[in-house]
Amino acid sequence: xxxSAARAQxxxxxxxxxxxxxxxxxxxxxxxxxxxxxxxxxxxxxxxxQGETIAAIAPDLAAQGAADGAVVIDARGFIxxxxxxxxxxxxxxxxxxxxxxxxxxxxxxxxxxxxxIAPAYTxxxxxxxxxxxxxxxxDSGITTxxxxxxxxxxxxxxxRAIQALIDxxxxxVHASMRPHFGDWDGQWPDDLARLKDTYFSxxxxxxxxxxxxxxxxxxxxxxxxxxxxxxRTARELGIGVSVDAVFGRASSAAVLEWEKAGLLGPDVSxxxxxxxxxxxxRAMGATGANVALAPTSDAQIGLETAIPAIDEALAAGIRxxxxxxxxxxxxxxxxxxxxxxxxIQRMRAVNAAYGTEAQPQRVGVADVLDFxxxxxxxxxxxxxxxxxxxxGKQADLLLVGAEDLNTMPLNDPIGTLVLGAxxxxxxxxxxxxxxxxxxxxxxxxxxxxxxxxxxASRDKVLHAAGRA
Numbered sequence: 001x002x003x004s005a006a007r008a009q010x011x012x013x014x015x016x017x018x019x020x021x022x023x024x025x026x027x028x029x030x031x032x033x034x035x036x037x038x039x040x041x042x043x044x045x046x047x048x049x050q051g052e053t054i055a056a057i058a059p060d061l062a063a064q065g066a067a068d069g070a071v072v073i074d075a076r077g078f079i080x081x082x083x084x085x086x087x088x089x090x091x092x093x094x095x096x097x098x099x100x101x102x103x104x105x106x107x108x109x110x111x112x113x114x115x116x117i118a119p120a121y122t123x124x125x126x127x128x129x130x131x132x133x134x135x136x137x138x139d140s141g142i143t144t145x146x147x148x149x150x151x152x153x154x155x156x157x158x159x160r161a162i163q164a165l166i167d168x169x170x171x172x173v174h175a176s177m178r179p180h181f182g183d184w185d186g187q188w189p190d191d192l193a194r195l196k197d198t199y200f201s202x203x204x205x206x207x208x209x210x211x212x213x214x215x216x217x218x219x220x221x222x223x224x225x226x227x228x229x230x231x232r233t234a235r236e237l238g239i240g241v242s243v244d245a246v247f248g249r250a251s252s253a254a255v256l257e258w259e260k261a262g263l264l265g266p267d268v269s270x271x272x273x274x275x276x277x278x279x280x281x282r283a284m285g286a287t288g289a290n291v292a293l294a295p296t297s298d299a300q301i302g303l304e305t306a307i308p309a310i311d312e313a314l315a316a317g318i319r320x321x322x323x324x325x326x327x328x329x330x331x332x333x334x335x336x337x338x339x340x341x342x343x344i345q346r347m348r349a350v351n352a353a354y355g356t357e358a359q360p361q362r363v364g365v366a367d368v369l370d371f372x373x374x375x376x377x378x379x380x381x382x383x384x385x386x387x388x389x390x391x392g393k394q395a396d397l398l399l400v401g402a403e404d405l406n407t408m409p410l411n412d413p414i415g416t417l418v419l420g421a422x423x424x425x426x427x428x429x430x431x432x433x434x435x436x437x438x439x440x441x442x443x444x445x446x447x448x449x450x451x452x453x454x455x456a457s458r459d460k461v462l463h464a465a466g467r468a
Contacts, residue, residue: 004439011438013071018434025049025395025433026066030075031402031413032057034389035082035374041413047080049395052432056391077403078427079413082388083143083171083396084334085376087292088242088271088323091133091147092126092161095458096328103329105302110180110219113328114150119182120464123156128457130164133327135445138170138436140333140423143396144387146173146292146323146380148212148244148271153184155191162199165207169436169444171396173380174199175242177212180220189233196237206432208382210240215251215270225254231263240267240381242292247272247304252280259283266290269379271323272297275304276312285316290379293371295341297325310345310363321376322368335422338368342418365418399428 017023025048032042039057046061047054048070056066093113103109121129130147137145147165152158158176165172176195178188192211200209211234213226226243234241245251256279258264264287271292273284284291295308313320322337324330331337342363349360377387386396400421402410407420429437436443462468 007439010071010073011435014435017071021051023049023051023433024055024066024070025073026062026070027073027075027080027399028062028067030078030080030399031410032389033079033081033369033413033417035370036388036390039390043413047389047397049430049433052394052434054389054391054393054395054397057389075399077401079398079400079402079410079417079421080389081398081400081413081417082373083386083398083429083431084141084372085144085321085380085382085387086137086142086324086334087146087269087321087376087380088148088244088294088325089133089137089145090150090326091130091145091164092121092149092151093326093328094129094133094136095125095454095461096129097332099328101329103301109301109326109328113326114179115181117461117465117467118151118179119153120461121151121153121157123154123160125457125461126151126157127160127164128453130161131168132450132454133332134165134168134170134172135442135450136332138168138429138431139426139442140335141398141400141426141429142170142334143398143429143431143436144171144173144377144380144382146175146210146242148175148177148242150177150212150244151179152176152188152191153179153182155185155187155194158191158195159198162195162207166199169206169431169434171206171382171386171394171431173208173210173382175210175212177214177224180224189230192233192237192239196239208380209237210234210242210380211237213241213243215243215246215254218250219245226258226263227254228261228263231258231261234267240269242269242271242380244271246270247274247276249275249277252277255280255283259287264289267381269321272303273309273313274298274307276309281312281316285318289318291318291320292323292376292379293320293341294323294325295337295344296330297323299340299344300329301326307348308341308344310341311348311361314363319375319378320371321379322371333423334372335418338372338418341371342368365412365414369414369418395430395433397430398426401425401427
């Protein structure tokens with residue numbers, strides 16, 4: 001049978017069994033990168049999915065009867081890996097992609113996008129941008145997306161942002177925040193309780209709710225600054241907090257205040273973290289706070305020192321997650337973040353030791369892949385759910401072509417994932433055991449119609465903002 005016809009038959013079987021909670025899928029013969037410290041790398045192994053979870057990983061599971069009643073997928077020639085985890089992206093902005101590729105600094109971004117364009121967004125525009133961002137994430141192997149949704153002007157804006165995540169089938173984290181500037185309904189943060197009851201009332205869904213906040217009042221005033229009031233709201237609701245714009249001396253002072261008030265811990269993720277003081281890093285490490293780095297954002301937009309704080313995080317005992325941030329000026333995929341961070345850290349390490357007897361303390365490809373998967377999941381409260389190929393975790397995984405022109409021959413699976421592969425090599429994406437991309441195509445998307453919606457939304461928003 002023609003290989004493409006055979007794969008179409010497999011997809012048809014997967015879809016016909018989608019509603020069966022006991023469905024079984026067996027992927028065979030892959031090079032398996034588990035990112036589980038106990039399992040490591042398996043040069044040739046099988047992975048069994050039962051329902052939404054990973055049931056087993058081992059060489060030749062088929063010979064042990066795992067193929068009985070299962071949809072069998074021949075994964076020879078592929079790397080089987082966990083899906084990437086994007087710990088922070090402002091998804092509503094996606095129809096403004098690369099609108100300011102040479103952004104000068106944070107002030108230029110804030111003035112143009114947050115003050116100038118964001119107030120023109122309707123709930124429909126938020127839906128269009130968030131859906132585009134989530135579909136693009138799936139296309140590039142990101143199975144978990146934290147949407148730092150800081151344009152929630154009304155309840156309807158929040159509803160549509162969440163609905164976009166639901167409609168794409170991604171594992172979505174909706175981190176809700178009111179807008180920085182412009183008119184809004186004053187519903188935040190009180191509306192978080194309604195959102196939790198409406199969309200997040202059970203623990204078995206793909207969606208997670210978090211509070212989003214800023215570190216200080218420098219950008220948009222005191223009521224967006226994380227502190228006692230917002231922390232109390234989050235803890236009463238039992239949700240985590242993602243804090244953006246954490247950089248410089250003002251944020252360092254805030255971190256110490258949060259430590260003193262007992263507001264730091266594993267339920268808090270701090271974003272960027274450039275230019276922080278040694279005392280701030282000590283407090284973050286001591287309290288178990290998490291960190292989400294944005295390697296290309298820090299460098300491209302020039303946030304404080306403009307150097308991703310990887311060495312500082314590791315010195316404090318924190319293994320960070322990685323994130324995309326704003327697509328108005330940045331790339332959309334996790335491969336770019338891993339490579340940028342690897343290059344910057346190794347440059348710093350070698351430069352610091354140059355001309356001395358010191359040995360550079362370099363990170364490696366396994367480190368940045370960990371940041372993009374397991375550590376990223378842990379940093380947003382999903383470490384027990386996703387981020388590694390571990391039996392019992394959700395089946396969020398990728399099939400990456402290892403025999404493509406840019407990846408063959410396969411010599412080191414992790415090296416290939418980090419340094420050789422890119423989104424075109426993502427052949428299949430599963431989220432909770434359901435295929436979201438198959439044979440290189442994102443499923444259930446009319447790309448032409450999507451493009452029409454995206455362009456129409458962009459043109460309307462820019463016209464309303466006086467930018468057309």
